[in-house]
Amino acid sequence: MDRKLNLVRFVSVERMMRIVGKRGVARVLTDLAACIEADFRRWEQFDKTARVASHSHDGVIELMPTSDGRHYAFKYVNGHPGNTRDGRQTVTAFGVLSDVATGYPLLFSEMTILTALRTAATSAMAARHLAPRGARTMALIGNGAQSEFQALAFKAVLGVGNLRLYDIDPEASARCARNLAGFGFDIAICGSAEAAVLGAQIVTTATADKANATILTDNMVGAGVHINAVGGDCPGKTELHADVLRRSDIFVEYPPQTRIEGEIQQLAPDHPVTELWRVVAGQAEGRRDGRQITLFDSVGFAIEDFSALRWLADEAARTGEYDELDLLADPDEPRDLFGMLLRAGAGPAAAHQRPREVCETR
Ligand code: NAD
Numbered sequence: 001m002d003r004k005l006n007l008v009r010f011v012s013v014e015r016m017m018r019i020v021g022k023r024g025v026a027r028v029l030t031d032l033a034a035c036i037e038a039d040f041r042r043w044e045q046f047d048k049t050a051r052v053a054s055h056s057h058d059g060v061i062e063l064m065p066t067s068d069g070r071h072y073a074f075k076y077v078n079g080h081p082g083n084t085r086d087g088r089q090t091v092t093a094f095g096v097l098s099d100v101a102t103g104y105p106l107l108f109s110e111m112t113i114l115t116a117l118r119t120a121a122t123s124a125m126a127a128r129h130l131a132p133r134g135a136r137t138m139a140l141i142g143n144g145a146q147s148e149f150q151a152l153a154f155k156a157v158l159g160v161g162n163l164r165l166y167d168i169d170p171e172a173s174a175r176c177a178r179n180l181a182g183f184g185f186d187i188a189i190c191g192s193a194e195a196a197v198l199g200a201q202i203v204t205t206a207t208a209d210k211a212n213a214t215i216l217t218d219n220m221v222g223a224g225v226h227i228n229a230v231g232g233d234c235p236g237k238t239e240l241h242a243d244v245l246r247r248s249d250i251f252v253e254y255p256p257q258t259r260i261e262g263e264i265q266q267l268a269p270d271h272p273v274t275e276l277w278r279v280v281a282g283q284a285e286g287r288r289d290g291r292q293i294t295l296f297d298s299v300g301f302a303i304e305d306f307s308a309l310r311w312l313a314d315e316a317a318r319t320g321e322y323d324e325l326d327l328l329a330d331p332d333e334p335r336d337l338f339g340m341l342l343r344a345g346a347g348p349a350a351a352h353q354r355p356r357e358v359c360e361t362r
Pocket of ligand 1: 081091115116141145156166172207229
């Protein structure tokens with residue numbers, strides 16, 4: 001067998017940055033929004049399952065699998081709000097795209113940057129169906145790692161040019177504004193969340209705290225606003241007061257997952273919600289009128305990562321921005337796996353070592 005068939009393409013952080021640099025971040029965000037929208041339109045073709053979460057005191061580690069019958073993908077992702085205190089990211093991720101017919105991985109990739117891109121692209125795609133027509137001003141509350149991506153996606157997909165930033169850490173807002181200089185925004189840094197939402201037709205919340213926070217209270221949300229709630233994505237981790245939810249028409253990705261993880265964990269398990277894919281596919285209404293409050297209760301779903309990995313596989317092939325990983329054992333005769341080990345020197349004459357305790361629990 002041609003050895004090359006068994007080498008898996010790997011996109012490192014360095015390669016990912018080059019891919020985004022070559023295409024331009026705005027173009028990447030519109031590409032991803034289009035890919036995600038196309039996959040939402042064929043939602044029924046996918047295997048769907050709520051992600052598998054392992055919770056701990058400080059955060060969560062999750063696996064997110066899905067397949068459309070041709071390709072299979074999964075992402076490993078964590079969420080640890082305290083990480084930034086000692087120089088680590090709140091969210092990091094990597095993922096795999098595989099060929100269903102052989103089960104062989106096709107692509108292995110960093111997904112920390114890709115998650116920020118796909119989350120922002122999904123938010124903007126949802127807002128295109130839900131936000132008031134002609135919305136140009138967005139409040140962006142929580143100015144951490146996701147924030148610039150969110151701003152740029154809303155500009156690229158909807159033409160949002162005015163940003164009103166707020167973060168409990170003023171340095172985070174200052175950095176966000178600095179990073180976005182040159183992208184054509186009109187930016188105001190605000191002293192409170194109440195000030196940030198003034199005059200905004202879209203409100204994005206992207207804060208990180210392992211708590212039931214109340215970033216938005218009922219009195220802060222006027223008629224006609226679209227809320228893009230990104231930060232509440234774990235049991236016990238929400239951003240909106242329940243009264244805001246009760247006044248809103250709520251749109252979600254995959255209800256069995258969002259009812260556990262999203263803002264709607266605060267509501268009765270049968271509180272009506274609309275699946276976003278139905279709006280995208282023309283089976284349900286998005287925004288009906290100018291006074292309606294719409295809420296995208298985003299938690300992040302596996303199909304968005306699947307779409308992003310498929311986009312990346314094409315982009316990596318087009319640009320040559322990948323390395324090849326020796327990840328799959330590849331004996332000349334497929335059933336002679338042990339023979340391959342023997343030929344590599346693991347025969348009976350290999351060095352004998354004194355027996356020692358192995359696999360001790362430390
Ligand atoms: P981050 O830690 O880099 O940034 C969070 C920011 O929120 C920080 O700057 C912090 O100072 C600020 N903040 C915390 N409490 C606040 C408050 N009460 N008011 C205003 N600002 C406050 O985190 P990040 O990577 O930008 O992620 C933001 C959130 O989005 C996290 O909760 C993360 O889990 C979530 N997330 C969701 C998705 C999704 O698909 N829905 C994807 C990625 C991340």
